[in-house]
Amino acid sequence: MTPNPDSPIFIKHEVPDYACKNSKKLSKYFFKLREEILKHRWNGISENDISLTYNTYDGCTEVEIVFRDKNNHVHHFKMQLLPDNGFGATHEDSFRLLYLFDGKFDENALSIRSFASYLAVYLEYEGFEPTLMKCGNGLDVPITIKYAYDGICTLIDITQSKIKPLVWFYTKEPHITTFDEMCYYLDGVKSKLQLECCNGRWNKVYTEHFNLRIYKEEKEAYLQIIYIVEDVWELSISADVVQCEDYFDLCCSFYSYPETNLSDEVKSKLDGLFADFLSTLKIAKGNTYIGCGDRRDHSINIQYFHVEDTFDIFCQMLDEIVPAIQKYDFQLDLPSHTLTEEIRAIKKQLEAKLHVIFDVSFEEQTINEKLKYGHFKSYN
Numbered sequence: 001m002t003p004n005p006d007s008p009i010f011i012k013h014e015v016p017d018y019a020c021k022n023s024k025k026l027s028k029y030f031f032k033l034r035e036e037i038l039k040h041r042w043n044g045i046s047e048n049d050i051s052l053t054y055n056t057y058d059g060c061t062e063v064e065i066v067f068r069d070k071n072n073h074v075h076h077f078k079m080q081l082l083p084d085n086g087f088g089a090t091h092e093d094s095f096r097l098l099y100l101f102d103g104k105f106d107e108n109a110l111s112i113r114s115f116a117s118y119l120a121v122y123l124e125y126e127g128f129e130p131t132l133m134k135c136g137n138g139l140d141v142p143i144t145i146k147y148a149y150d151g152i153c154t155l156i157d158i159t160q161s162k163i164k165p166l167v168w169f170y171t172k173e174p175h176i177t178t179f180d181e182m183c184y185y186l187d188g189v190k191s192k193l194q195l196e197c198c199n200g201r202w203n204k205v206y207t208e209h210f211n212l213r214i215y216k217e218e219k220e221a222y223l224q225i226i227y228i229v230e231d232v233w234e235l236s237i238s239a240d241v242v243q244c245e246d247y248f249d250l251c252c253s254f255y256s257y258p259e260t261n262l263s264d265e266v267k268s269k270l271d272g273l274f275a276d277f278l279s280t281l282k283i284a285k286g287n288t289y290i291g292c293g294d295r296r297d298h299s300i301n302i303q304y305f306h307v308e309d310t311f312d313i314f315c316q317m318l319d320e321i322v323p324a325i326q327k328y329d330f331q332l333d334l335p336s337h338t339l340t341e342e343i344r345a346i347k348k349q350l351e352a353k354l355h356v357i358f359d360v361s362f363e364e365q366t367i368n369e370k371l372k373y374g375h376f377k378s379y380n
Contacts, residue, residue, distance in 0.1 A: 219243035
């Protein structure tokens with residue numbers, strides 16, 4: 001009688017010494033992942049949510065991480081290895097990276113949206129080629145075992161960052177095909193953001209601070225809020241939409257625009273100051289870009305692929321950036337007060353001729369004083 005390979009008698013929770021090389025590699029990945037979990041890399045995942053199993057019958061090795069979200073939906077992340085046991089056609093170890101979604105919904109609902117399908121678009125942007133499985137409730141992500149650790153970490157990171165509210169599963173994805181329809185949709189997002197302001201979500205951010213700029217000829221639209229320091233710079237948080245041939249390019253961004261009349265040296269210093277500020281933001285991780293040219297200006301750019309994500313991403317940016325701007329000590333380093341011999345001589349001559357004492361001041365000092373008094377720009 002052929003034994004059942006799934007019988008508990010064959011299951012171990014450690015990889016034995018006689019196991020194949022790739023099974024041992026999965027075991028190492030298990031301990032690395034558990035270490036990340038103990039460091040609290042992923043909210044809602046504890047050391048009890050990761051498991052390692054080894055089947056002594058066929059050598060099948062599996063690492064699984066389980067995450068239960070705020071909707072009580074369960075997300076399974078699996079690395080599965082089936083070693084070459086002489087029965088396969090390729091005589092190679094078979095490896096799979098899997099994502100499985102398990103959610104309970106109203107049985108009377110006409111339709112339920114697939115979170116796995118939604119997730120697949122973001123994985124494709126990261127270079128993966130996922131295939132839907134389990135009737136749209138799972139993904140098979142082709143990857144070699146060499147890159148499996150980075151792959152499962154990315155999969156968990158993206159999944160946790162894209163969790164949707166329960167109501168999302170019962171709604172239909174907006175079907176937008178024209179630029180006018182997109183502008184109408186963005187105007188609705190603007191209204192929702194203004195409603196959040198009325199509820200006091202962001203300190204000193206009011207309804208008149210949001211602006212929707214539409215450029216019909218260019219097929220471009222920008223929903224933005226600007227933090228301004230007079231005669232110094234503007235810090236712009238925006239949702240940027242550009243209509244391409246058969247799709248809309250969607251991006252949320254955070255840029256600094258120094259005042260054009262400032263010297264190149266001071267502009268460069270302001271770019272550095274803004275870069276330092278970005279380095280303090282969690283949302284900047286993996287989303288910071290450095291421009292070309294002499295200035296090498298920094299910015300945050302978050303690419304996304306579902307227009308309905310505009311409101312959530314914009315809110316996430318405001319949630320972190322607004323209080324950070326209001327607390328951060330924006331100050332430029334002052335240059336040395338040491339004067340050249342020529343300048344010192346001119347200063348001495350002028351003081352003697354005019355009977356006054358000149359103080360040495362720098363453009364940076366004036367700017368530092370102005371940096372203390374920023375505000376959000378009104379469009380009323």
